Amino acid sequence: MKQFFSFILCLFVCVSIGPLSADEISLKSIFNGKDFTGWEVPKDNIWFTAKDGILKLENGPKKRGQTLWTSQEYEDFEMEFDFKMGKGTVDSGIYVRNSREQIQIGISGSLKRDMTGSPYISGKGYPVEAKGIKDLLKLDDWNTMKIRAKGKKYTVWLAGKEVMNYESESAPKKGKIGIQLHGSRVMSIEYRNMKAAPIK
Numbered sequence: 001m002k003q004f005f006s007f008i009l010c011l012f013v014c015v016s017i018g019p020l021s022a023d024e025i026s027l028k029s030i031f032n033g034k035d036f037t038g039w040e041v042p043k044d045n046i047w048f049t050a051k052d053g054i055l056k057l058e059n060g061p062k063k064r065g066q067t068l069w070t071s072q073e074y075e076d077f078e079m080e081f082d083f084k085m086g087k088g089t090v091d092s093g094i095y096v097r098n099s100r101e102q103i104q105i106g107i108s109g110s111l112k113r114d115m116t117g118s119p120y121i122s123g124k125g126y127p128v129e130a131k132g133i134k135d136l137l138k139l140d141d142w143n144t145m146k147i148r149a150k151g152k153k154y155t156v157w158l159a160g161k162e163v164m165n166y167e168s169e170s171a172p173k174k175g176k177i178g179i180q181l182h183g184s185r186v187m188s189i190e191y192r193n194m195k196a197a198p199i200k
Contacts, residue, residue: 027080027195030070030177031055040069040176047181057092057181058188065183067095069176070196079177079196080146085139086188093120096149097175101168103147103156106189109182117145117156117163121170130156130164142192150199 030038033053041048047066049056059065074097083092083105090106100122108115110125116137117130136159137143146157152171156164179191 025078025197025199027078027197029194030072030079030196031191031194033192036068038071040071042066042068048179053192055179055191055194056086056188057179057191058086059088059181059183059186063184063186065181067099067178067180069095069178071176073097073174073176074149074196074198075174076150076199077177077196078146078148078199079194080144081194082142082144082192084142084190086190088187089185090187090189091182091185092187092189093180094147095176095178095180096147096154097172097177099178101154101171102180103145103154105145106187109184117158119154119164119166119168121168123170127168128164128166130158132161132163133158136161136163148199 031050033050035050036048046060047057048068079094085106091109092105093102094105095102102120104115104118104120104126106116107113108126114133114137115126115129116133118126118128120126144159148155152169153165153167155162177196
């Protein structure tokens with residue numbers, strides 16, 4: 001009888017463990033809050049600073065933009081982070097596996113309005129617009145965004161609410177994650193609690 005119950009317990013544990021779903025994954029920090037370990041810093045960096053747990057992006061005197069890329073490449077992944085709008089007309093975003101596909105944060109330079117959470121696809125512009133952003137986005141406080149890139153499908157959550165999903169035919173299979181600072185304007189934005197992990 002004892003052996004029978006041990007077998008049942010083992011069977012239950014084995015079935016319970018199984019593969020983790022995307023909702024159950026354990027995200028790992030990709031920004032240590034004090035330096036750029038794990039990131040590819042642009043030469044002569046004047047755009048990005050890491051201090052007291054915060055990654056700050058700010059244009060230089062010539063209003064030039066730049067991108068901070070992860071050293072690691074990702075296929076399917078999930079990413080979560082906090083962001084807070086700074087000064088000026090904020091135009092930032094997260095590049096997904098390359099510099100041609102991005103999840104927008106802030107004001108679109110082409111549309112001249114806030115497109116936070118929407119996908120920007122090079123050659124297509126904004127094929128869909130994130131929903132409910134006006135009610136969820138805090139302009140003077142921290143916001144939490146989650147991005148899931150699985151195959152060709154992008155899904156975005158803001159403040160725990162799903163606001164966008166889109167399937168991009170041009171989505172690359174593998175690449176790095178980029179934090180964009182748009183040029184041709186005076187602006188700043190801050191990021192913190194940046195976490196990511198591959199998903200199956």
